[in-house]
Amino acid sequence: MSFHKTLFFIYLLISGIANSQSLKNNEQLDQQLYKLKDRLESAKAESNTQKIAKTYIDLGNFFKNIELYAEALKNYQAYLDIQKKQDSSSVYVYSALASIDLDLKKFNEAKKYSHISLKLSKTIGYEKGKAEANALLGSIAEKQSDYDNALKHQNISLAIFKKLNDSTGLATVNENIGSIYEDLEQYDLALSYFKKAHEFAKHSNSNLQINIINNLGDANRKTKNFEKALRYTEEALKLAQQTNNASQIESALKDLARTYARTGDFEKAYNYLNNQSIVNEKELKRNNTEMVSAMQVLYDVKEKEAEVKLLNKENQINKVRQYVILITTGAIILALIVGFIYWKKRRKHEKHILEYQQQLLQADLDKKTAAEEALKREIDIKVSSLTNYSLHIAHKNKMLSDVSKTLTKIQGRNNELVQKKLKHLVKDIEQDLNQNNEWTELMGYFGQIHPDFFKIIKKIALKKLSSSEMRLCMLLRLNLSSKEIADILHITPDSVRIARYRLRKKLPLDSNDDLQAYLLNL
Template sequence: MQHLYKAFRCCCILIFCNLQLEAQTLIDTSSVVNKELLQLKYNLQAAKLANNDKKESQAYIQLGDFYNQLKLKSEAVKNYQLYLSLNNDKDTSLVYVKNAIAAINVDLKNYNEAINHLHESLSISEKINDLKGKANANALFGTIEEKKGDYKRALAYQNKSLNIFKKLQDSTGLAVSNENIGSIYEDLEQYDLAYQYFKKAFVFSKNSDSHIRINIINNLGDVNRKQGYYNKALTYTSQALDLARATNNFSQIESALKDLARIYAGKEDFEQAYNYLNQQSTVNEQELKLHNAELVSAMQVRYDVKEKEAALEILNKQNQINKVQKYIIITITGAIILTFIIGFLYLKKSRKHEKAILEYKQQLLQADLDKKITEETALKREIDIKISSLTSYSLHIAHKNKMLSDVSKTLTKIKGRNSELIKSKIQQLVEEIEADLSHNNEWTELMGYFGQIHPNFFESLKQVATSKLSASEMRLCMLLRLNLSSKEIAEVLRITSDSVRIARYRLRKKLPLNSKEDLQAYLLNL
């Protein structure tokens, strides 16, 4: 019986592999994502058929990496966990998987879970002398401490990682470590130190992946922009944009366009800033469409494969049930007692099989749920596009207010040079412009747009405020929630930067903040 079962299992796996190959011919050959997923699934089944645990465990790592690249975190962790359940060797692959799971948990802000995996990773890497795994684990510890706001500990971990990569002479590791340290100093607003580390990262990134190199160049531009060196920032960011376009890296193209808009806004060239924001919105839409197409395609293939797996398993279980039934029919003629025993065993096994069939049906439902989650992610990206448009509208208001203010000042200067009649006409025009500047229609429209994107923001703000907020304070909260800088807020409200600073100070007193909490970060998380 057992030999027959093994032979039947091998036949089923072979049938499954053929079904996969048939499915592969039905998929569009131009879809790289579909091909890669089908190939990885085929490799996994081939390893299972050959009873090769080592190849099977490596196949799970490759599937985990594949889903991680597509940002399907739950599927990535699931495959990494399958590797852990199969592999008992404490080797470099185990360190790699532990670090990968920790990195996913860092992205999901599950810091305690990430720390547990990193401690295991460090313990294993020290025992087997895996320096690269140890360096990556320290880098992730540094990232966690940076996100928690403990910059001293973050720097200590990142420097450990940097020293190990120096021993390994790993140029990519050195580039990433220097960039991480530069980011910490940038958060601390020590821009000179941040710039030095970004420059070192740029030197080491010459042989690194283009994505890493572009990100470093973008950081060089951003740190110069924050110091007010707009021409230098423009040079770096333009270089990052050219490299991103050459490699078709849509996320980096979008980031570079957004930074260019900020640079031109800092130079008070609002027309160029508005132009780059429009380009960034277009690229964002293109990236959204491309990413969604890849996700939907991958999810469809995954759903089809799981459906075939479930159907095959159901057929397998049904055949086993039929085989047991035939055995009962043959043996029932032997003896009644033996018949009762076999009947009892059959009933027990049948229930177990029905439970397994139910589990496979639940897996199908889970696949459908994952597909819906992907669609929800797409909707979130659409909301991000609307937020970008809202920021563009704010810059447009600032540009218009500045233009009207300049016209008003000019007319005021020349009104004394003309006759009494011209003077009265110019005075009337000045009053009309001033009235237009104080008109609240644009604020009403802007707050209406804001309310569509953040419908509960103002209600939540009123609930947490310790005293009643004025209309101007509500406007200031809205602009801070849009992540505008103090300079940009001053231009929108037509006040000085000192007035913005005083307004922010008064607003802090009306909100439940301690002295160490950042006002803008609080409003962004409200």
């Protein structure tokens, strides 16, 4: 089977899995949420505090898994409000709160909950809780680039998991340490820890195994051991396909594209990157569908709860009215007193109705927020498409340049007529390389994603920028390296450095400012 056919088969396989499982997953989510809500109502009716607390944890886990973090936080907090006993479940909830805040990049909040989890684990002598809390603190420190502190906490966690002989914990922490050394560009150390993680993860869940294998491929790519990098990444892709894990398939395809790009095989790099974009789009649609479905179920549940409460209140009002009629027949004074009580109840009831309406409006706002997130992800897909197009230009220019050099070399080996025709052919190819059609189309794509970029750069420039300098600004804003820019512009890397130097002189930059960082922050 050819390379293109293999990629096409992967695309069809992923599309089929996504379409067939999407409805099934949504139905399962709906059923799961309804069951949890029913269990919570049943527990409340029985006044079973332990059952209520356990259900709040399960609801928090449900919403955390589908990334509805606001609802997850609300349910975890509800658990902490009713569960006064400090035990391993409380440790788990504080760690879950820290994990959510870490995902949301609220590092101070994440650190606060991690320390609470660690302190509580020490108090009750819960060793696994201490290990997990230290691992979280290490991950927070890594995100804040505090690598010494990150290694300190991860090594404490590693020692505890060794004592517990917890293979999954050892695999996770070794992977975390490998990630830290990878950030520090100490790739040999990173590889050694990733290998240890790989050994410990043999009996762990498939997601952890795939992630570790992907990291092994990534570290080998960064050390230019491309053969091993491709082998590990292809193994990760195979495992991800076997488990129908679309996010891991996307990650493996992206890493394969990067590796082939580093080896100079831009055609395979482009094809893998294109397939990664397709998988990414499918995964985004699936996630959005799941999230919208869950939001709809949540909205329906809240709406029904509000309707039930409203009906109960209306029944209460009807009973009050009946009592008022009976009492007024007895005495006018007593009727006035009862009327006053009824008026107060009516006001309280209207206040409750207003609160229920506000809850419904909040649920509608949450749905709109989810829709905005979906639009943001679509923009990310367009950015990926723009990068693909840049790679296409680089590939075309390299191909035309190679043909031009080859034709130039054979001019002197033929008769005068052939030499003349070859000169014309070389001239035509060079003209094709200098055509601006691709630039017009590329700048059109760029303008759709960053509509005000060129206006801003022209406004802040100290001197008028040439068209070639505007192109350089655009390519730097796309976060491309000097080598990649040189391939696209068909010039040498030294020429790119000179062009960057001249561009700096025309922009309001200090000597210590980074040009590319400045353009990325515009």
